[in-house]
Amino acid sequence: MNYDALLWLSFGGPEGPDDVMPFLENVTRGRGVPRERLEEVAEHYRHFGGVSPINRLNREAIAAVEKELAAQGIALPVYFGNRNWEPMVEDTVARMAADGVRRALVFPTSAYGGYSACRQYDEDIERARAAHGEGAPELVKLRQFFDHPLFVGAVADAVRAAHAELGQDTGARTVFTAHSVPTSADAASGPPGSGGHRYSRQVAEAARLVAAGAGVDGYDVVWQSRSGPPQVPWLEPDIVDHIDALHADGVRAVVVCPVGFVSDHLEVIWDLDNEAADRARELGMGFARAATPNGDPRFAELVVELVTEHTAGAPARKLSDFPAAGCTVNGAPCAVGCCEPVRRPSRAG
Numbered sequence: 001m002n003y004d005a006l007l008w009l010s011f012g013g014p015e016g017p018d019d020v021m022p023f024l025e026n027v028t029r030g031r032g033v034p035r036e037r038l039e040e041v042a043e044h045y046r047h048f049g050g051v052s053p054i055n056r057l058n059r060e061a062i063a064a065v066e067k068e069l070a071a072q073g074i075a076l077p078v079y080f081g082n083r084n085w086e087p088m089v090e091d092t093v094a095r096m097a098a099d100g101v102r103r104a105l106v107f108p109t110s111a112y113g114g115y116s117a118c119r120q121y122d123e124d125i126e127r128a129r130a131a132h133g134e135g136a137p138e139l140v141k142l143r144q145f146f147d148h149p150l151f152v153g154a155v156a157d158a159v160r161a162a163h164a165e166l167g168q169d170t171g172a173r174t175v176f177t178a179h180s181v182p183t184s185a186d187a188a189s190g191p192p193g194s195g196g197h198r199y200s201r202q203v204a205e206a207a208r209l210v211a212a213g214a215g216v217d218g219y220d221v222v223w224q225s226r227s228g229p230p231q232v233p234w235l236e237p238d239i240v241d242h243i244d245a246l247h248a249d250g251v252r253a254v255v256v257c258p259v260g261f262v263s264d265h266l267e268v269i270w271d272l273d274n275e276a277a278d279r280a281r282e283l284g285m286g287f288a289r290a291a292t293p294n295g296d297p298r299f300a301e302l303v304v305e306l307v308t309e310h311t312a313g314a315p316a317r318k319l320s321d322f323p324a325a326g327c328t329v330n331g332a333p334c335a336v337g338c339c340e341p342v343r344r345p346s347r348a349g
């Protein structure tokens with residue numbers, strides 16, 4: 001193998017009350033998120049003692065991947081770095097260099113394309129290498145996996161299990177959710193000339209594949225965790241508004257599947273397990289939330305398969321017609337102008 005290590009690159013989250021505000025400032029720096037929204041989100045974190053489960057979940061997933069690598073006889077140490085909280089990716093890359101890592105693969109904990117889900121992880125790679133300067137390892141990011149059969153299979157089984165939780169004949173509607181983004185960011189996602197909307201189209205495709213895998217008929221794709229100033233349009237409808245609309249249509253139960261995420265981090269346990277579940281309960285509707293794939297053994301297999309596929313130069317195992325994208329060297333974009341960040345209100349002028 002031509003690689004010395006695997007870098008697990010994630011979002012990061014606070015690990016105590018004093019981390020919450022500095023973490024949120026890291027996330028939103030220069031992005032025009034209003035102060036009131038930050039205060040509101042800080043409350044969500046404080047509800048859990050200021051601790052997001054995301055770092056623990058990433059550490060658990062890494063342990064599973066280390067086991068799977070060992071089982072397959074692949075000697076690849078795994079390092080952990082985040083965009084927004086400790087362990088910060090800059091520090092991790094410095095440690096990798098000090099350990100003599102020359103060339104590493106990078107697994108980003110997002111399955112999708114788009115600025116926030118893909119390109120921003122490229123920026124993290126570029127920034128971390130630049131911070132170290134000379135001697136920084138070469139970093140090769142692995143491809144998007146929203147349509148990988150192991151991802152789709154794990155999520156489909158979780159959807160089936162959530163329906164089973166509600167019982168057979170509730171007629172529960174399946175609702176897929178992913179993190180909302182500004183409509184301008186979604187429109188600009190994908191390589192120039194590809195028609196844009198790569199992020200929302202991939203989410204819709206993943207939902208279609210999972211629904212087929214789980215054997216569910218009707219389903220909807222909606223959005224959650226909207227941020228940003230109210231005058232900026234984001235992808236809609238919101239999950240909570242959608243539950244109201246389903247109720248008005250006579251739907252008596254919902255299965256919510258956070259297909260846009262890989263683990264039960266705060267956006268899932270607050271926005272779905274609290275807000276969406278509360279609304280369903282108020283309306284007297286049944287509610288079950290499908291598990292994210294992080295805890296499924298197929299998730300570790302998926303990561304290792306992405307590694308072996310890449311190192312063997314094997315064809316991408318995938319279920320959609322979207323081109324395999326996201327695999328680039330040292331934080332380069334997939335193509336010039338691919339998934340460009342859009343101008344934020346606070347940066348204008």
Ligand SMILES: CC1=C(CCC(=O)O)c2cc3nc(cc4[nH]c(cc5[nH]c(cc1n2)c(C)c5CCC(=O)O)c(CCC(=O)O)c4C)C(CCC(=O)O)=C3C
Nearest residue numbers: 011013027031041052054110116117179181227265266267
């Ligand atoms: C597409 C997408 C993903 C999925 C891809 C991926 O997984 O990477 C994702 C994941 C996550 N988002 C997370 C948390 C937050 N996202 C925020 C803000 C934003 N997210 C955005 C998009 C996305 N976000 C955007 C366009 C913004 C506006 C500001 C900006 O343009 O950057 C804010 C600021 C406060 C707020 O306004 O909500 C927070 C706290 C956590 C960690 C949860 C935890 O701590 O457990 C995770 C995994």
Ligand SMILES: [Fe+2]
Nearest residue numbers: 116179225267
């Ligand atoms: Fe986010």
